[in-house]
Amino acid sequence: MCDRGELREVSAAVLAVTAHLSVREVLQTILTSARRLLKARYAALGVPDRDGGFAEFLADGVSDEEWSAIGPLPRQHGVLGEMLCSPEAVRMADIRQHPHFGWWPKAHPVLTDFLGMPIADGDEILGEIFLANKTEPGGFTSEDEDLLRLLAAHAAIALVNARLYERSRELSIVEERNRIARELHDAVTQKLFSLRLTADAAATLAARDPASAAEQLDTVRRLAADAADELRSIVVGLRPVDLAGDGLDVALRKQVELLDRVHAADVRFTGAPIPRLTAAREEAAYRIAQEALHNALRHGNAATVSVDLRQEGGKVVLRVDDDGRGFDTAAPVLAARRLGLASMRERSAAVGAALKLTSAPGAGTSVRLEVPTGG
Known part of the structure; x- marks a missing residue:
């Protein structure tokens, strides 16, 4: 049974998904909660990119100085690469005994007992979260595995939400471009066409009928003002100017x-x-x-x-x-x-x-x- 501290950590991880936070902040909260709840010395979470690396790679339990000394972000190879291909959790007393274990940089902390979990949405693996070096004797347990699976599910929700938001934003941009194209074609283009014809008429009349040319130029000014008003309306998404009061x-x-x-x-x-x-x-x-x-x-x-x-x-x-x-x-x-x-x-x-x-x-x-x- 969880004590009050553990419940607070679970609550923080769950609430982070629904809060108005960036996806990175949500993942960092889940990662920190996981490390504290499962009493691990180190924790990390990675979201792969399409180039063999990681679009996001977060660590907890490592200082900024240690992180800087470790060097570049890891690639999708070894155990990390294997976890992105399999839906199964990885729980071992010594990760160095894993058949896909390769190496780590000189400044990298030595990892022993290990618990890793894919972050999945159905059959799609979106990322991975892992803990290392249990601070209590006995290593990671099946109960730890169940809890990490729960937290990984919340990380998946955050990643799916971020993906849906990005798609929604892209669609909104496309829709706004289409709206502006329609408005420009429907309203401003027509006024500019009329303005050009009126200006041509004024130029023709300028020498032989200055009074009529002046009248045409008054119309040009009005059309130009109308076109400017229409452009302002289009930019801010307002109703057509002529409908504002009439x-x-x-x-x-x-x-x-x-x-x-x-x-x-x-x-x-x-x-x-x-x-x-x-x-x-x-x-x-x-x-x-x-x-x-x-x-x-x-x-x-x-x-x-x-x-x-x-x-x-x-x-x-x-x-x-x-x-x-x-x-x-x-x-x-x-x-x-x-x-x-x-x-x-x-x-x-x-x-x-x-x-x-x-x-x-x-x-x-x-x-x-x-x-x-x-x-």
């Missing part, structure tokens, strides 16, 4: 009016009062409308573009129709358009909306989005 209908009307001023095409908005949607659904509808408008004006070379927003039953229906050149929806498309179409589908699916795109060469394009108002 509803979807007002934000879309403003967007259409701006595009109508800066493009040669006739861009019109019609709509009826609609209920407020969730923030995610409003943003999805707004971005999809932006993408449809961008495609019509930049890729479709449309003369007229109409945006209609209204409520039909329990849904808000958005339509963007143009009379542009259209395209074959079954044929490969330009990379920029492909990214935009994929973004529209992803956004609609993410908020439970239904997206339908109809187009044909020479027959324009129609985008219809149905967004549920409830749920």
